[in-house]
Amino acid sequence: MMKQNTPVTLKFLAEKLKMSVSTVSKALNNYPTINEYTKKRVQEMAKDLRFTPNKSAINLKERKSRIIGVILPNLLDHYFTRTIYGLEQFATANGYNIIISQSQDDLEKEIQSANMLLRSRVDGLIIAISKHTQDYAHVDQFENIGTPVVYYARNPSFNLNCHKVLGNTFQGCYEATQFLIDRGHRKIAYLGGPKMISFTHDRFNGYINALRDNDIPFSSDFVAYTDFDQENTISAIQNLFADSENVPTALVAFKEPILFDAIKYLRSIKHPNFDKVECIGFGNNAFITYLDAPPIASIEENPESVGENAIKLLLQLINDQIEIQDYQKVMVDCKLVVH
Amino acid sequence: MMKQNTPVTLKFLAEKLKMSVSTVSKALNNYPTINEYTKKRVQEMAKDLRFTPNKSAINLKERKSRIIGVILPNLLDHYFTRTIYGLEQFATANGYNIIISQSQDDLEKEIQSANMLLRSRVDGLIIAISKHTQDYAHVDQFENIGTPVVYYARNPSFNLNCHKVLGNTFQGCYEATQFLIDRGHRKIAYLGGPKMISFTHDRFNGYINALRDNDIPFSSDFVAYTDFDQENTISAIQNLFADSENVPTALVAFKEPILFDAIKYLRSIKHPNFDKVECIGFGNNAFITYLDAPPIASIEENPESVGENAIKLLLQLINDQIEIQDYQKVMVDCKLVVH
C-alpha cells in the first residue's frame, strides 16, 4: 500500500463530487433536507475513499473529547487492572475512550499526568491517588473548568468535597471477623497494612466492631502492622504469636500476599497449633486453589465493580444527571468467599 | 469553586491584555521577536487564569494527536497488563498518551476499537490481535493513511508484511528443555496449549529441537495438548503418564496455571515418582514461592520488555527513523528462572 498523500476530508470529497463541503457533511450525517440520491452518491464516495471523520476537529467544534482520563498508581497491581477491566468496557460501550496514566505512586508524575489530561480536555477524570497525595490542586483544576472528577479505589484524606467510589473495606473486614467468630474463634488477630493507608484503619474498624458486637474483648496483643516487605510481616507475626499462653486461633490479614507470607512463616517454624489457625485475607487470588495450607476464606473486593461504579458515576456527572456539587460517596461491598 | 463559564483561550487572554491573539501565542511560546516585558505580562496572566492549551486545536493544526492506540484481548491477563506497564511509561516519557481498548478476543470488538482509534487519528497503533483475527483489513486502514502499526505479543499468521514484536517463545522452550536434559532427564514431556495458537507450536519446536540437538529420541507419547480448562489438562496429563513402563520424569508446560493444575492432579493421585518429576512452565508467577511442590524453574517471558520494544519500534516508525516498508521483527528473549 502507498502512503496516502492527500488526507480524505470533507473538502476533498466535496471537490471530487463537485458539491459544497456542507452538503457532504449533511449527507453523511443523514440530514433530512438532503436529496436521497445525493446522499447515496456522497455516502458511496465516502466509503470508497474510506473517509473517516477527524475527531480532533469534532472535539474542537463540540468542546468535548469523548475521552475519560484515568490516573492510577500502576498496572502491575492486579487490583487496579481489574478496576480498569470493568471501567474500559463500560466506557467503550458508551462511546468513550480512556487514557490511562500511571503515577507509580509518585506525586510528581501524578501531577504531570493530570496536566497532560487537562490539555487533552478529557470529559472527566477518574483517579486513584498516589500514596503521597495530600494536596489536590492538580486535581481541582479539572473541576475548576467544569470537568467532573471521581476519586476511586483510594480514599483521599482531608478532601471531603468530592465524589468517591470505594471498596467497602470496613464491611469486608467486619464480615470476615464475624465469620471467624461464628466458627467459634475468640482469639482473632488482625494484621494490618501500612498505617498511612486509610484502608488499614477502616479494616481495623471492621474487625473491632465485629468483636464488640459479639462481646469479645479486644486485646492490643492481637493487632500488628506490616507493609509489603516480607521481613516486616514475619516480625509482625512473631509479635502476634509471641505469648504461648495466649496465642491467636485465627487471623485476618490486610492483603493476601502478606497473609501468604505469614502462613508460610508459621508453617516453617512448625507452629504447634498451626493447622487449627484459620486465616482470611483481602484479595481472593485465583492461585489459592494450589496452596497446601490455604486460607479458610477470602475477602473478594470486586474491583471490576469499583471501576464500573466509578465510570457510571462519572458519566452521570458528565451528562448532568447529577449536580456536580452534589457529592456522592459510593461504597462497593466486599464478598466473603469460603474456600 | 464555581464552574468557569468562559473557557480561558488565547483569545480570552488577548482581550484581557488588549493585545492580539498572535502576540499572546508567541509570547507563551517564547518567540524571540516578542518584547521581554510583554512576555512577562502575558505569561503571568496565563498563569493566573490557568491557561491550558487545547490539545484538540493543536492536533488539528499539526495533523497529529500524540496518542498511541493499543488494542489487546483483555486486561485481566497479567501478561498483557505487564506489557502495558512498560509501554505506558515509555510513551509518557516521550510525550505520548495511550488509549487502551480491549477486544475481549472478539473480532467484532477489535474492529470497532480499530475504527474508534482511526477517528482519533492516533499517531500509531500497537495491537495484540484476537484469537479469531484472520483478516487484517481493519488494521491495514492505519497503514493506508500512513499511520504505522506494530503487531505485538501475538503473532499474526498469513501476514508477513508487518512489524512485529514477539516473545521468543522458541528460545524459552529450548532453554527449559536443555536445562532439564542437563539435569539428566531423557523422558521429557511437553504439554502444549490450544493448537490454534501459534505459540503452542513455536514452543513445541523449541522442545523438539533441544531434544534433537542432544540426540534424545522423540516420542509422541510424551506430547499432549490442552486449553485453559482444568478438566482437559487433567486428561492430557493422564495420557502423558498412562504407560507405567514409560513415564516421563520431567515436564515442560505451555503456561503456569496449566502446569499448576497438572502438578496438583499428579499429587492428588499420589503418582509414585511424583517427587522426582521436575516441571517448568511459562510465566514465572510471583506466588510460586508459596507452593509446596513448586516447579523447578520458570520461563520468564519479560512482557514489560515486549511492550517497551513495541513502543520503541513504533516511535521510530513515527519519527521516520525506520522506513515504514522496512518490516521489522523483534524477538524478546525469555529467561529461565530457577527456583
Add this chain to the structure above:
DNA sequence: TTGTACGCGTTATCAT
C-alpha cells in the same frame, strides 16, 4: 434542496 459563512483554539506567514 443546496450553498455560504462562521467559529471552535491554535500556530505560522506575512504585513505593519
Add this chain to the structure above:
DNA sequence: ATGATAACGCGTACAA
C-alpha cells in the same frame, strides 16, 4: 515588536 489573516476539518445557522 506587534497585528491581521489564513488554515487545520468539521458542523450548523442562515441565505439562496
